[in-house]
Amino acid sequence: MDNALHYAKQHQQDYQNQLIDLLKIPSVSTDSAYAKEVKRAGEWVVADMQRIGLTAELIKTNRHPLVYGEWLGAGDDKPTVLFYGHYDVQPAMLADGWDHEPFDPIEKDGFLYARGASDDKGQFLIHLKAVESILKSDGTLPVNVKFIIEGEEESGGESIESYVINHSDRLQADAVVVSDTSMATTNEPVIVVALRGGTKMELHVSGPKSDLHSGSYGGVVHNPAQALAEIISKLHDADGRITVPGFYDDVKQLTADERAAIAQVKYDEDELYAETGVPQSWGEPDFTILERIGARPTLEVTGIAGGYYGEGFKTVIPQKAIAKLSCRLVANQDPAKIFALLEKHIKNITPSTVKSELIYLGSGRWASMDIDNPVMQSAVQAYKNGWGYEPVFMREGGSIPIVAHMQENIGAPVVMMGFGLNTDSLHAPNEHFSIDHFHRGIQTSIHFMYEISK
Amino acid sequence: MSNAYEYAKQNQARFLDEYIHLLKIQTISTQTIHAQDVAEAAEWLKTMMLNIGMDTAEVILMPEGRCPLVLGEWKGAGDSAPTILIYCHYDVQPAEVADGWDTEPFEPTIKDGRLFCRGAVDSKLHVMANLKAVESWLAQDEKPNVNIKVVLEGEEESGSENINAFIAKHPERLSANIAMISDGTILDPKQPSLTFGLRGLASLEIHVQAPATDLHSGHWGGTVHNPLQALSEILAQLHDKTGKVTVPGFYDDVTNLTNQERELLQKTEPNIQREWADVVRAPQQYGEAGFNLAERIGARPTLEINGMTGGYTGDGMKTVLPQKAMAKITCRLVPNQDPEKITDQVREFIMQITPDSVDVEVIIPEAGAPPVRLDVNSVAMQAGKVAYTHAWGVEPVFELAGGSVPITFECMKIADEVIIMSYGLKSGRAHGPNENIYLQNFYNGIQSTIKFIEEVGKQHG
Numbered sequence: 001m002d003n004a005l006h007y008a009k010q011h012q013q014d015y016q017n018q019l020i021d022l023l024k025i026p027s028v029s030t031d032s033a034y035a036k037e038v039k040r041a042g043e044w045v046v047a048d049m050q051r052i053g054l055t056a057e058l059i060k061t062n063r064h065p066l067v068y069g070e071w072l073g074a075g076d077d078k079p080t081v082l083f084y085g086h087y088d089v090q091p092a093m094l095a096d097g098w099d100h101e102p103f104d105p106i107e108k109d110g111f112l113y114a115r116g117a118s119d120d121k122g123q124f125l126i127h128l129k130a131v132e133s134i135l136k137s138d139g140t141l142p143v144n145v146k147f148i149i150e151g152e153e154e155s156g157g158e159s160i161e162s163y164v165i166n167h168s169d170r171l172q173a174d175a176v177v178v179s180d181t182s183m184a185t186t187n188e189p190v191i192v193v194a195l196r197g198g199t200k201m202e203l204h205v206s207g208p209k210s211d212l213h214s215g216s217y218g219g220v221v222h223n224p225a226q227a228l229a230e231i232i233s234k235l236h237d238a239d240g241r242i243t244v245p246g247f248y249d250d251v252k253q254l255t256a257d258e259r260a261a262i263a264q265v266k267y268d269e270d271e272l273y274a275e276t277g278v279p280q281s282w283g284e285p286d287f288t289i290l291e292r293i294g295a296r297p298t299l300e301v302t303g304i305a306g307g308y309y310g311e312g313f314k315t316v317i318p319q320k321a322i323a324k325l326s327c328r329l330v331a332n333q334d335p336a337k338i339f340a341l342l343e344k345h346i347k348n349i350t351p352s353t354v355k356s357e358l359i360y361l362g363s364g365r366w367a368s369m370d371i372d373n374p375v376m377q378s379a380v381q382a383y384k385n386g387w388g389y390e391p392v393f394m395r396e397g398g399s400i401p402i403v404a405h406m407q408e409n410i411g412a413p414v415v416m417m418g419f420g421l422n423t424d425s426l427h428a429p430n431e432h433f434s435i436d437h438f439h440r441g442i443q444t445s446i447h448f449m450y451e452i453s454k
Numbered sequence: 455m456s457n458a459y460e461y462a463k464q465n466q467a468r469f470l471d472e473y474i475h476l477l478k479i480q481t482i483s484t485q486t487i488h489a490q491d492v493a494e495a496a497e498w499l500k501t502m503m504l505n506i507g508m509d510t511a512e513v514i515l516m517p518e519g520r521c522p523l524v525l526g527e528w529k530g531a532g533d534s535a536p537t538i539l540i541y542c543h544y545d546v547q548p549a550e551v552a553d554g555w556d557t558e559p560f561e562p563t564i565k566d567g568r569l570f571c572r573g574a575v576d577s578k579l580h581v582m583a584n585l586k587a588v589e590s591w592l593a594q595d596e597k598p599n600v601n602i603k604v605v606l607e608g609e610e611e612s613g614s615e616n617i618n619a620f621i622a623k624h625p626e627r628l629s630a631n632i633a634m635i636s637d638g639t640i641l642d643p644k645q646p647s648l649t650f651g652l653r654g655l656a657s658l659e660i661h662v663q664a665p666a667t668d669l670h671s672g673h674w675g676g677t678v679h680n681p682l683q684a685l686s687e688i689l690a691q692l693h694d695k696t697g698k699v700t701v702p703g704f705y706d707d708v709t710n711l712t713n714q715e716r717e718l719l720q721k722t723e724p725n726i727q728r729e730w731a732d733v734v735r736a737p738q739q740y741g742e743a744g745f746n747l748a749e750r751i752g753a754r755p756t757l758e759i760n761g762m763t764g765g766y767t768g769d770g771m772k773t774v775l776p777q778k779a780m781a782k783i784t785c786r787l788v789p790n791q792d793p794e795k796i797t798d799q800v801r802e803f804i805m806q807i808t809p810d811s812v813d814v815e816v817i818i819p820e821a822g823a824p825p826v827r828l829d830v831n832s833v834a835m836q837a838g839k840v841a842y843t844h845a846w847g848v849e850p851v852f853e854l855a856g857g858s859v860p861i862t863f864e865c866m867k868i869a870d871e872v873i874i875m876s877y878g879l880k881s882g883r884a885h886g887p888n889e890n891i892y893l894q895n896f897y898n899g900i901q902s903t904i905k906f907i908e909e910v911g912k913q914h915g
Contacts, residue, residue: 030770090772097667097777155770182673196672200771207736214758215653215857218786219697219750220730222740225759225781226693232683233690240679272677277666282679282811292676300671301682302774307761308782313657313819315784316760323682324765326773328675353740361771398672399773427774428668 001450003137005386008129008442015129015442016112016435018048022087022121023114026103029064029088029155038064038151041087045069045128045149052132054147061159064088064151068170071131072144079452080144082173082410084402085124085180086153089116090427097429110435117433118424123179124149126419126438130445142453146173150402153180156362161405168409175375175452176406179441181396181418182426184267186437187389191379192416194294194395195403197329197366199339202359203346205231206320211307214315221317222353225306228321231356234349235299240283242299244345247338252331254295262290265392275423294395298328299342324361328397335363364401367414375413378451383417386444417444458590458904465590466897472502473582473896474562476544477571483521483545483612492521492608495544499524499606502585507592508604516616521545521608523617525627528592528602531911537601538910539630539869540588540903541861542580542637543610546573547885554887568890575882575891580636581606583877583899590904599911603630610637610861618864625868632834632910633869635862636903638855638876639884641725643892646842646850646902648835649874650715651752654787654825655858656796659817660685660804662779668765669775678775679811682764685779688814691807692757692800696743699757701803707790709827711753718830718852723748729880752854756786757800785822786856793822826862826872834873837909841875845902875906 008015027041028034042058042065049056049069056069067087072080092102092115100106105114112122127147134141148171150160164171183190205228208221237243254262267290269281283292306321308314327338343358350356370376371393383391396416403414419441425431462469479495482488496513503511503526511526524544549559549572557563562571584604591598605628607617621628641647662685665678694700711719726747730739741750764779766772785796801816808814829835830852842850865872877899883889 030768030772032769091766091768198672198773200773209733209735212734213857214756214760214784215655215786215855217734217751218653218756218758218856219754220739220741220747221734221736222697222738223758225762226689229686229689229759229762230693232686236683240676276664276669276674276678278664278678278811279813280679280809280811281677283676289677293673296676298671298675300675300680300773300775301686301765302671302772302776303765303767304682304686304779305763305767307759309761309763309780313782313784314760315655315758317758318761321762322767324767324771326671326675326771328672353736353738355737396672397675398670422673425667426670426673427772428670428777430667 004134004446007137008133020105023105027088028091029152067149069147074144079174082146082176083127084178086120086150088151111432113432118420119426120180122433126441127445130442143449164405164409173412176414178416182420182422189391190394191391192396193393194368197364198399199327199335199363200361201325203323204357207354211319212317214317225321227354246341250333293397300326302326364399365404367404373413379415381451382448386447462590462900469586477562481545482548483609496522506589524606526604531601536631539603539633540584541635543607544581545608570890575878576884577637586900587903598907621864629868633865633872635874639878639880646846647853648850649855651827651854654823656785656793656822660781661815664812668777671773671775681779684812697741703799709789719748721851722853751856787825789825789827823858832871833913834871838873840909841902841906844905845898
């Protein structure tokens with residue numbers, strides 16, 4: 001193991017350069033115009049696996065390809081670890097507020113800045129580089145490894161979902177490692193033990209048959225942009241609770257122990273202000289900030305468009321206005337049921353002066369993980385030795401639907417070793433990843449493979 | 455009885471040829487590539503003014519090479535006689551076959567009594583109808599009892615900045631007893647109408663911001679007030695359930711219609727109801743209770759969201775809590791609302807209802823336009839009524855327009871009375887493809903202006 005740890009340290013610059021190469025490929029999976037780039041990123045990962053000594057292939061799907069790689073030379077008596085990650089990224093444009101081209105990585109103050117640096121190219125590459133370090137220095141691995149790296153995590157992830165269901169035999173493992181999460185500070189690494197699910201929707205509100213002159217017709221037609229705002233304003237009460245009837249019915253209430261565990265992580269309003277820049281916190285008053293993130297569902301408007309919003313004014317009453325809505329769901333909420341509740345509620349509150357339609361765009365299930373199993377304990381030990389600090393267990397606000405699918409279909413414990421920082425600006429301009437975390441992660445992953453082989 | 459009317463009828467064919475000649479010149483003021491065309495049209499119009507017997511005619515160049523004004527004057531009625539200023543514009547909107555035209559947009563085509571061409575209704579119809587009416591008068595031995603100024607603007611479709619500046623700088627050049635703005639539409643081909651009011655305009659932008667940058671909606675959702683939601687909550691509080699604007703003081707300065715005005719306006723209601731069913735066609739009517747459609751459009755102010763944006767709305771989904779959200783709002787104003795006071799009131803109310811969990815900024819990007827209401831009993835209105843009745847054989851109805859015609863307010867500064875004499879039709883598709891006008895509207899327009907000149911002369915005499 002020491003050889004591998006040493007090898008990794010010797011090759012830090014190489015590994016970093018490889019990450020930069022991968023970050024240069026704009027593998028935006030949400031926009032079909034980038035399909036070729038997504039494929040190119042997948043091919044890059046396959047080639048890197050083959051160079052290291054894994055058997056690897058690009059698996060065709062209905063949309064973006066999956067990358068599968070394996071090395072099973074440790075033998076049947078050794079455990080098998082399945083690593084999951086994704087090589088696709090969120091959209092990014094300079095105009096969104098980036099300080100530099102989002103796909104032209106720059107290094108600054110110990111961070112790599114680029115779309116996908118932390119989510120998730122930098123993170124999944126850690127495990128591949130850990131495997132490379134062991135194989136190159138020892139010629140063998142203490143465990144069998146499998147990698148499944150998907151190309152559409154940011155845009156639904158249907159392909160991996162069906163692959164996990166239909167090829168669960170190929171993906172059989174004793175432990176599943178998912179690295180797509182983050183921590184507040186380096187000295188308090190986090191293993192996520194709960195994830196929120198989600199439902200994505202689009203709300204369309206329309207009125208007149210075409211855009212109208214706001215002088216000629218203003219005052220006699222319900223403006224669809226106004227009607228949309230009115231509908232959205234009725235989805236929360238003044239305290240930030242969601243008003244959709246039945247929305248909270250299936251939410252599993254936190255036990256006193258769980259609340260105590262959450263309270264162990266210190267996080268207050270000041271930290272929220274510092275990290276987000278908001279003037280004041282917001283949300284359900286009966287829950288702490290971390291409870292709101294980890295254990296409570298949400299309904300967010302993620303985009304709105306209607307009428308003319310370019311330079312100057314165009315005095316129109318728009319024909320329609322749209323909003324994109326996203327729910328974060330917790331145990332035991334059912335995404336399909338939540339969509340149905342919302343659809344019904346929006347229908348009820350839409351005035352007869354306009355038409356509304358709620359369109360379903362996809363969903364993912366929440367997940368929760370047991371902390372007492374040996375896989376989890378191996379991870380704890382690996383952090384202690386490889387990272388340098390003991391991890392804490394946390395509930396995460398984001399959604400990684402594949403975790404629930406792997407739990408159901410592979411049956412192995414999932415351990416979420418997240419290496420990002422909460423301040424990495426995921427999905428936002430100037431996304432970045434700590435170079436120190438990248439290298440500490442490789443050390444941790446090497447330790448993990450040796451720990452679990454015991 | 456003067457024979458100006460007969461003269462116009464006898465010369466119809468030539469008048470139409472001249473109208474067609476002007477239509478062929480591509481006077482697109484929004485595109486500098488057509489500056490030469492605009493200049494050509496201006497010269498042609500100046501020459502026509504002199505040929506029809508006006509004393510003086512001048513092409514007045516505008517700063518920075520912008521489209522010129524053409525100003526002609528006939529002072530033959532003498533210093534004691536009143537003066538009419540006729541305003542029209544000779545520039546047009548852009549047009550290309552690809553926009554959906556069935557014919558070449560600058561190749562005038564007559565079909566089923568209608569003339570199809572860009573500018574046919576907006577507004578070369580008015581330029582030519584009025585010039586030909588003036589010609590019909592000046593060709594007579596018995597001259598009109600009023601002095602006549604004709605001013606033709608070349609950049610109505612691209613801002614009108616220069617004519618406003620010209621009026622401010624040289625008010626005496628255009629000053630008159632009656633300013634007649636000839637542009638716009640009447641209610642129906644068979645039903646002429648006189649517009650006695652226009653709404654003003656006030657615009658503002660609302661910017662709502664909470665986090666310093668876009669946030670991952672999973673990581674932070676539930677702890678941060680989403681700016682899109684907060685903007686929606688603010689916008690939702692600007693109207694009550696009945697469609698009334700809730701901004702305190704918003705209606706304070708609104709003058710109610712007089713009984714006479716309300717009765718006059720009532721006659722346009724059936725037409726507006728039909729138009730609602732044809733053009734608006736929303737699931738259900740909307741607006742302030744206690745007012746009919748004609749009143750809501752003409753006599754009541756509005757607050758409209760013209761556009762709103764924030765977050766990600768492209769293909770697929772980006773699960774962000776956006777950093778900011780924005781809405782553009784314009785208010786249509788009625789007498790005696792003041793644009794500046796209204797934007798101040800709206801801004802103050804928005805600041806007041808914005809929760810502490812987000813920051814808001816209200817920007818007022820441009821000065822508004824004040825509302826206009828014209829006296830239905832003025833000398834000009836009475837003359838206009840007689841003129842329309844003569845030309846169409848039907849008495850005009852009085853309507854209130856919901857939009858703004860900024861030149862009206864400028865003309866009120868240089869004339870004792872203002873009247874809007876429109877000969878176009880809404881079905882004429884101004885600004886759209888296949889712009890057209892019934893030839894009969896052109897001929898009626900000439901007769902109407904001839905009569906208007908005669909009537910003003912009489913009433914002043």
